[in-house]
Amino acid sequence: VAELVHELLAAAGAPVEDERAGAVAALEPVPRLFGHAEPAALFARDPAYGDVVCPCEQVTAAEVAAALCMRLPARSVAGLRKRTHAAAGRCQGATCLAGLASRLEAHG
Amino acid sequence: MADTIAIVGAGASGRACAEALAGRARTVVVERGPAPGADVRATAIRWDGRALLAMGPGGPVEIAAAALVIATGAHPLGSAELGLAGTRPAGVLPAPAACELAGRGRFRPSRPVVIGGGRWAARAVDALLATGAAVTVVAPDGILAPMRESAAVTVHERLTPVAVRGDPGVERIECDRAVFECDGVVLAHGLAPVRNVDGAVDGGEHTVYAQPTADPPSAGGSRAAGEEAARAALALTGGAATIGPWSS
Numbered sequence: 001v002a003e004l005v006h007e008l009l010a011a012a013g014a015p016v017e018d019e020r021a022g023a024v025a026a027l028e029p030v031p032r033l034f035g036h037a038e039p040a041a042l043f044a045r046d047p048a049y050g051d052v053v054c055p056c057e058q059v060t061a062a063e064v065a066a067a068l069c070m071r072l073p074a075r076s077v078a079g080l081r082k083r084t085h086a087a088a089g090r091c092q093g094a095t096c097l098a099g100l101a102s103r104l105e106a107h108g
Numbered sequence: 109m110a111d112t113i114a115i116v117g118a119g120a121s122g123r124a125c126a127e128a129l130a131g132r133a134r135t136v137v138v139e140r141g142p143a144p145g146a147d148v149r150a151t152a153i154r155w156d157g158r159a160l161l162a163m164g165p166g167g168p169v170e171i172a173a174a175a176l177v178i179a180t181g182a183h184p185l186g187s188a189e190l191g192l193a194g195t196r197p198a199g200v201l202p203a204p205a206a207c208e209l210a211g212r213g214r215f216r217p218s219r220p221v222v223i224g225g226g227r228w229a230a231r232a233v234d235a236l237l238a239t240g241a242a243v244t245v246v247a248p249d250g251i252l253a254p255m256r257e258s259a260a261v262t263v264h265e266r267l268t269p270v271a272v273r274g275d276p277g278v279e280r281i282e283c284d285r286a287v288f289e290c291d292g293v294v295l296a297h298g299l300a301p302v303r304n305v306d307g308a309v310d311g312g313e314h315t316v317y318a319q320p321t322a323d324p325p326s327a328g329g330s331r332a333a334g335e336e337a338a339r340a341a342l343a344l345t346g347g348a349a350t351i352g353p354w355s356s
């Protein structure tokens with residue numbers, strides 16, 4: 001399945017080099033605030049962790065920014081939701097959907 | 109004076125709770141929005157029965173408290189809570205997001221369906237009419253809040269939505285006795301309490317809830333819920349004996 005996805009992405013023009021040798025390194029680690037043992041350390045690393053965009057899933061501006069800038073970046077609210085869990089919690093986006101849309105728009 | 113009571117939410121219920129506790133307990137009101145009456149401007153994220161963790165622009169804040177009052181309001185039901193079957197087409201939005209995005213010109217369906225007949229449905233109708241849309245209202249419990257009357261609004265009461273179809277965008281909504289073609293759906297029916305503090309989502313330790321879900325909401329209902337929560341929270345801190353009759 002992974003190879004099929006790889007081929008499809010390559011066909012669509014996505015930047016997919018063969019990274020099997022160092023595949024783990026290709027995953028950009030962006031720790032989630034939700035349940036994190038040391039929220040102070042996250043905030044020290046990036047003050048955007050202080051901006052909780054989606055309170056249900058406790059997704060911060062840091063995580064949203066990472067999802068917008070990763071190698072296969074989110075280009076829609078659905079893409080942000082898939083990558084960060086924002087708008088996927090109990091209120092299903094009633095609180096955060098408009099904010100996510102404006103962040104997406106501001107990113108261009 | 110009893111121990112500290114943390115209150116999440118500076119809306120009508122949270123403020124009423126803080127006022128009812130004035131002079132009886134120390135209170136810390138945590139609020140993530142720009143509402144007045146907040147002591148800590150941050151998003152409450154975690155509760156372990158002894159301390160509330162909140163995250164704000166200045167970093168994490170820990171508030172030691174003997175009891176927690178959740179007064180974070182309510183949101184309209186989502187598609188799963190409504191029991192809506194079907195795919196997950198684009199253009200199906202919760203009413204708060206739909207109102208905000210329609211106001212900014214980022215949600216412009218020409219013939220949307222609004223599900224609901226309460227306060228959020230009325231707001232959504234206003235927001236959509238302002239964009240020039242022809243709005244169909246499907247009100248499962250009838251019209252509960254004053255709704256704008258207009259030639260561009262068609263109301264169907266006592267219909268239950270069953271499924272939303274379309275790919276990639278929403279194309280129609282199926283109800284028990286009718287089907288409506290549409291290019292947008294606003295979910296505005298019912299109210300469920302907003303619960304997002306980890307450890308206090310569904311019955312936390314030393315936690316009480318002040319979240320009325322009447323639709324339309326009333327100032328009196330919010331105040332009563334806040335005062336009742338104040339009483340319950342004070343009892344949790346061991347301060348019950350000091351409670352006299354409430355002034356209201």
